[in-house]
Amino acid sequence: MTEGNSENGIMTGLYYEGTKSFWHRAPVKTKLFCSALLLLGLVLSVNISILVVNTLFLLTLAVVPGPGIALLRRLKPFVFFSLFIVLFHSLLNPANTTTWGWLGWEGFLYGSTVALRLVSIVGLAQLFLMTTPPGVVFRYFSSWHRDMGLIMLLLMGFLPVLKEEMTTTMQAQQTRGLHWQTLLERLQAYLTMIIPVIIKSLYRAQGMASLLLLRGYGENQDVQTHFTPAWTKGYYWIVALSSCFCAANLVILLRSRLMH
Amino acid sequence: MLSIQSLIVNYPLKQQPALNNVSLELEAGEILLLIGGNGSGKSTLLHCLAGLIPGIYRADVKGSCHVKGLVGMALQDSDVFLLPTPEEELNFILQNQSLTSEKRQQKMDQLISTFHLTPLLKRTIHTLSGGERQRLALAAAIASNPVILFLDEPLAQLDSSFTTEFIQLLQNLASFGTTIIISTTFSSQYEPLKAKYCWLHEGQIVWQGSKINFQGKWGQARSAGIDVDGKGLFIRKGNNETTYQKEKATGAIPVLALEDVSYSYGDTFIMQEVNLSVMSGEFVALTGPNGSGKSTLLKLAAGILNPYSGTILIKGKNIAGLSIAEATAESGFLFQNPDNQIFQDKVIKEVAWGLKMRKLNQELIPNRVAKWLKRLQMEQMAEEHPYSLTKTDRQWVALAGVLVREPSLLLLDEPTHGMDCASTARFMDVIMELAEAGTSVLMVTHHQELAEHYAHRIYDLKHGTCRQVR
Numbered sequence: 096m097t098e099g100n101s102e103n104g105i106m107t108g109l110y111y112e113g114t115k116s117f118w119h120r121a122p123v124k125t126k127l128f129c130s131a132l133l134l135l136g137l138v139l140s141v142n143i144s145i146l147v148v149n150t151l152f153l154l155t156l157a158v159v160p161g162p163g164i165a166l167l168r169r170l171k172p173f174v175f176f177s178l179f180i181v182l183f184h185s186l187l188n189p190a191n192t193t194t195w196g197w198l199g200w201e202g203f204l205y206g207s208t209v210a211l212r213l214v215s216i217v218g219l220a221q222l223f224l225m226t227t228p229p230g231v232v233f234r235y236f237s238s239w240h241r242d243m244g245l246i247m248l249l250l251m252g253f254l255p256v257l258k259e260e261m262t263t264t265m266q267a268q269q270t271r272g273l274h275w276q277t278l279l280e281r282l283q284a285y286l287t288m289i290i291p292v293i294i295k296s297l298y299r300a301q302g303m304a305s306l307l308l309l310r311g312y313g314e315n316q317d318v319q320t321h322f323t324p325a326w327t328k329g330y331y332w333i334v335a336l337s338s339c340f341c342a343a344n345l346v347i348l349l350r351s352r353l354m355h
Numbered sequence: 356m357l358s359i360q361s362l363i364v365n366y367p368l369k370q371q372p373a374l375n376n377v378s379l380e381l382e383a384g385e386i387l388l389l390i391g392g393n394g395s396g397k398s399t400l401l402h403c404l405a406g407l408i409p410g411i412y413r414a415d416v417k418g419s420c421h422v423k424g425l426v427g428m429a430l431q432d433s434d435v436f437l438l439p440t441p442e443e444e445l446n447f448i449l450q451n452q453s454l455t456s457e458k459r460q461q462k463m464d465q466l467i468s469t470f471h472l473t474p475l476l477k478r479t480i481h482t483l484s485g486g487e488r489q490r491l492a493l494a495a496a497i498a499s500n501p502v503i504l505f506l507d508e509p510l511a512q513l514d515s516s517f518t519t520e521f522i523q524l525l526q527n528l529a530s531f532g533t534t535i536i537i538s539t540t541f542s543s544q545y546e547p548l549k550a551k552y553c554w555l556h557e558g559q560i561v562w563q564g565s566k567i568n569f570q571g572k573w574g575q576a577r578s579a580g581i582d583v584d585g586k587g588l589f590i591r592k593g594n595n596e597t598t599y600q601k602e603k604a605t606g607a608i609p610v611l612a613l614e615d616v617s618y619s620y621g622d623t624f625i626m627q628e629v630n631l632s633v634m635s636g637e638f639v640a641l642t643g644p645n646g647s648g649k650s651t652l653l654k655l656a657a658g659i660l661n662p663y664s665g666t667i668l669i670k671g672k673n674i675a676g677l678s679i680a681e682a683t684a685e686s687g688f689l690f691q692n693p694d695n696q697i698f699q700d701k702v703i704k705e706v707a708w709g710l711k712m713r714k715l716n717q718e719l720i721p722n723r724v725a726k727w728l729k730r731l732q733m734e735q736m737a738e739e740h741p742y743s744l745t746k747t748d749r750q751w752v753a754l755a756g757v758l759v760r761e762p763s764l765l766l767l768d769e770p771t772h773g774m775d776c777a778s779t780a781r782f783m784d785v786i787m788e789l790a791e792a793g794t795s796v797l798m799v800t801h802h803q804e805l806a807e808h809y810a811h812r813i814y815d816l817k818h819g820t821c822r823q824v825r
Contacts, residue, residue, distance in 0.1 A: 229438075229439060229443065230443070248437075248438060249437060249438075251439070252436075252437065252438050252439045255439070255479065255481065256481050259481050260695075263690070263695050264695050264696065266654075266659045266679060267688075267690050267695040267696040268696055269659075269678070269679035269680050269683075270657055270659065270679055270680075270683045270686075270687070270688040271696065271708065271709040271712060271756065271757075272680050272683075272709055272712030272713040272760075273680060273712055274678060274680040274681075274712070286698070287698050290698035291694055291695055291696060291697060291698050294694060294697075294742060295692075295694050295695075298432075298694070299435055301411060301412065302430060302432055302435030303435060303436075303437055304411045305402075305405075305407050305411050305430060305435075306430070306435065306436070306437050307437065308405075308406065308407065308410065308411065309405060309407075309426065309427070309428050309430075309496075310437070310447060310448045310451060310495070310499070311425075311448065311451040311452065311499055312447075312451055
């Protein structure tokens with residue numbers, strides 16, 4: 096509990112200012128392009144062992160030249176969620192035939208696939224958000240479409256607020272005596288938190304819509320400074336590496352299909 | 356500049372119209388003080404004028420409403436923002452204007468110095484205190500150089516030093532031709548302003564005229580929940596003769612004691628070696644400037660945050676290492692925003708939930724809930740859905756949820772925020788009665804007069820140190 100709170104205090108949005116890593120310096124276009132290639136490669140993963148290798152490769156590529164441990168720390172809640180998925184499928188998947196006590200092998204495999212994909216995708220998304228300042232995200236997406244940049248920016252501003260709201264609501268309910276020991280109690284506890292958070296988010300969305308109107312958004316069509324991000328030399332190798340990753344997965348997939 | 360003719364506004368699912376046949380005319384450079392209690396329709400009127408009704412909030416609107424010129428507005432709910440930092444928020448507004456980059460920078464610098472924003476610029480908005488956010492919301496409202504300005508309870512949560520500056524600023528803007536409408540329930544705070552007065556009650560304008568003529572209406576206005584002379588909150592006389600002094604003499608254990616408590620956010624210390632105690636039956640107020648850490652201190656006392664060093668004792672028991680639920684076994688914490696906790700579909704269930712969680716005997720719960728709903732005069736809303744109520748009523752629901760547990764220590768975080776004068780007085784009445792019956796109260800408030808009138812003792816938290824001022 097305490098750790099979560101102290102982290103809340105220092106966390107300033109999604110962007111991570113701690114270091115100026117390789118990924119921080121990389122141009123936004125390169126980053127997006129590489130993320131897309133890596134994601135495609137991941138989706139093409141043919142079986143669980145290749146998926147494990149791919150996930151490890153992706154996370155290493157994100158963590159080592161990127162924000163480091165801080166990124167892993169942000170993945171922590173998703174890891175717990177993933178473990179829950181694995182457990183859920185191992186116990187309850189109807190396809191379970193090879194059982195080991197209460198646990199089914201087929202469900203375990205399926206659950207693991209979902210969980211690994213989730214962790215990798217969230218990891219890539221975090222990498223992009225942690226290493227790209229909001230202003231750059233805004234300008235880049237605005238160059239696609241006028242409103243796109245703002246949508247990204249509002250989303251990025253909203254996520255930390257949402258997290259804060261969840262913490263506050265949880266604290267409020269705990270001061271009223273909320274506690275949990277069993278899994279069922281834990282699920283009920285989530286409900287007492289989710290409802291106020293959703294309602295507050297609806298109020299907030301209405302407030303934000305009002306502010307967009309009041310702050311004159313959309314009145315001047317020509318004010319956005321258009322900006323075309325360039326490919327910068329020195330980042331080609333990462334594009335090449337991502338392409339290889341994608342291509343390798345594609346080849347493995349095709350080969351396995353041909354062999355059947 | 357601005358004209359409304361027989362405006363009628365109906366919200367869906369509401370019997371009474373929110374505004375009923377309202378007509379109003381304003382010229383350039385005029386200031387209008389729109390006075391009324393909670394639920395009188397002030398905010399609805401401002402929303403209509405600013406084009407938020409029916410554009411964003413659903414309502415049925417009849418009549419005409421003409422506003423000529425660029426509008427700026429500060430919403431009552433100042434915790435809503437678009438972007439992560441104050442700097443980005445203000446820049447966003449300036450970018451939406453056709454300004455050269457030098458002009459933009461100039462305007463930015465001007466806003467920063469007028470609203471004392473330098474230390475806040477790079478911080479995340481949701482970590483700012485209520486008063487700091489209010490300053491930013493006001494800066495944002497005037498950033499686009501509007502010719503018409505709508506301010507919904509603009510002085511809420513502001514430090515008194517800045518209040519004076521801000522009123523002067525409004526007067527200056529008006530002298531340059533800006534039309535300003537301010538809605539408030541505390542008309543006395545705007546005494547220095549040269550303004551027309553307009554009194555709204557249950558959706559209708561009941562009186563319009565000058566400040567001096569308004570004095571003749573004070574009696575009626577006061578009974579409608581308006582604070583006309585700054586004394587409306589003090590219907591009940593504070594009582595300083597309580598048992599706590601006797602207890603102190605006999606060396607009784609305080610209900611709450613903070614001993615040499617320090618707290619830090621990352622590397623910065625919010626407070627250092629704070630000592631504070633609350634005896635049984637004592638009402639202690641905690642005041643201090645915006646962002647000084649008042650709410651943080653309250654959260655420490657509830658075990659929500661853990662101190663960097665020092666000990667926190669509740670009835671002599673150290674709460675270090677306890678879960679929040681365990682640490683608040685003897686205390687009740689009222690958060691500023693009631694929407695942090697309301698999740699049931701009926702008021703009565705919402706109020707009962709805390710008792711269920713604390714494992715009170717099932718058979719006793721209905722009686723206990725009924726008793727407190729009656730005591731807080733809330734019986735008629737027992738079966739209603741909490742979110743169909745007004746925000747002030749939801750604040751009462753949240754309070755009922757805390758009081759129903761009958762805790763021996765109450766921790767209140769700006770509980771009267773957004774309440775009109777009548778509700779505030781009623782609220783303080785309840786709290787004082789509880790204190791007289793032996794409950795200890797620690798209340799965070801920015802409202803100096805409120806603290807001075809009611810509290811037995813006052814602590815002031817400033818620059819990380821806490822000292823008793825009375």
